[in-house]
Amino acid sequence: MDTHLRARLQAACGLLALALSSACGGAAEEEVGSRLILGAYTTPREAYSELIPIFQSRWESQRGQPVTFEESYLGSGAQSRAIIEGFEADVAALSLEVDIERIAEAGLITHDWRSAPSGWLVSTSIVAFAVRPGNPLGIRDWADLARPGVEVLTPNPRTSGGAMWNILGLYGAAVRGGVQGVPAGDQEAATEFLQAVLRNVSVMDKSARDSMTTFENGVGDVAITYENEVLVGQQAGQGYELVIPGSTILIENPVVLVDEYVDQHRMRPAAEAFVAFLFTPEAQEIFARHGLRSQNPAVAASTAAFYPPVRDLFTIEEQFGSWDTATPRFFSEQGIFTLAISQVQGE
């Protein structure tokens, strides 16, 4: 029975909703607008735990009134759904544009978020590889992942936004001529290359974090993942190494105000100030210290030593148009990824 799983998901949502409704009820009674709720994905948790206290002291010294924070960190897709189902986050910080779009489609974001004054893509990263200490298999680029006997980890695209980035990065690199042996523009060859890599995939975990945990437990020779996952892991003492492929995709993480909840909580000034703060050079440096590439050119230049440039960096818009076209093209029932995995397992 899947009631087991479903019940767990719903229990989690229910608990969240409960915790929040009581928290919000309390806030409304005492004083209007002093608690800001942040609904984020898991990766930038450490960065936010540095950023929030700085913003709080700034805000209090400027306005003479404190602001408290309530933070929730979940997988990007799960967080997006929680917000839609009533987790009243004032600010949504997620890993994928589609996860913001879903909230907007539910009517909770009413402003034109793509032209927000301070911007909306607060941090970036790239799809890269984690390899074993000393890189014993000599993995340098995408083509090495298809070599026989190389064990590859990547999460399941049905459950993980990170996995979707990985597949699009791999396929994009292949059609752009970034993979040895795959002619540029040859979609058939790119699909074959995707199949060759999928043949080497031994574990598909349900999230990017889980996939790195499996890798940390000693499984696999390469994990395809976000660059920041590798950097944060290294900071935490993991011995694995980062390999940046010659051609890869730029990952952009949006931060957006959720109008419906902001107005309900009368938190607009604080929420807007917080989002603007995230784009200041000071905040951008903090993101950079936690493995995320800065959007701010000056900060990017000053942290360039830690973030080597990528020879051929492409965005989802450049290569695939948008998420709205890429998602069905790759991950639907007849999508390129779905057919490729069927082909590989059918052999």
Next chain:
Amino acid sequence: MSPPGYRAGPASAAVPWGAWGLRAAAVLYLGALVLVPLAVIVQDGLRQGLAGLWRAISLPIAWHALRLTFWTAALMAGINAVMGTLTSYVLVRYQFPGKRLLEALVDLPLAVPTLVTGVMLVVLYGPQSPLGGWLESSFGWRVIFAPPGIVLALLFVTFPFVVRTVQPVLEDLDREQEDAAATLGAGAWTIFRRVTLPALSLSILSGALLSFSRAIGEFGAIVIVAGNIPLYSQTAAVYVLGEVESENRLGASAVSIVMLATSLALIWLVDALHRRLVRR
């Protein structure tokens, strides 16, 4: 597991309110807790009718996930039937040091969070462990991140089911028939096979079916040990999570309905078997 043989007597005719209240409470509780959520899933899966349900189930990845779930559960149930019977036979018929400890250990798998079970199995049998590495290099057997890992996880999670259904029956078993057979010159194995086993067969079957039904929905341990590659090692419960996460509620509910219907049918079967057992 419904306790066999116990029936409440008729409620006192003078004050039926208490009895009715109790019944209403039980029905409401069951309805709110079990029936309504199940009904939601069924309604979800049928929103495009039976044809839509069938289409969602017959997608190669979904269909494979269901088949994998059922065959691993069936293999597990078979092993459980044999080993569970053996365990309960040993526990009932023999005295040996450490028996009490063993008795207590039988139920332990129910208390361990299944996620922990999964992690434990990966540590023990994973490709990086001495045991797992040895199995793979010497025999080419990959246990973890492959279907055998699923069977192993299910065996652990459902261990008590057969033991605990067979044990009470074995304890109540009249030994006169076995003694008579022995007097007539039958060997120990023959006695077990011709006398003891037939008396246990219904309880073994119902224990095995219960463990099968429990295994269909297992998620926590499997998501860790299976590897979750679609069309190879992804089970139905893990597939359902993927469909929920990618907003395909129809696909998730359709596969859930198949799992649910199978479990329900098996539970009915077990219940019917119990009734037969009690009547004997």
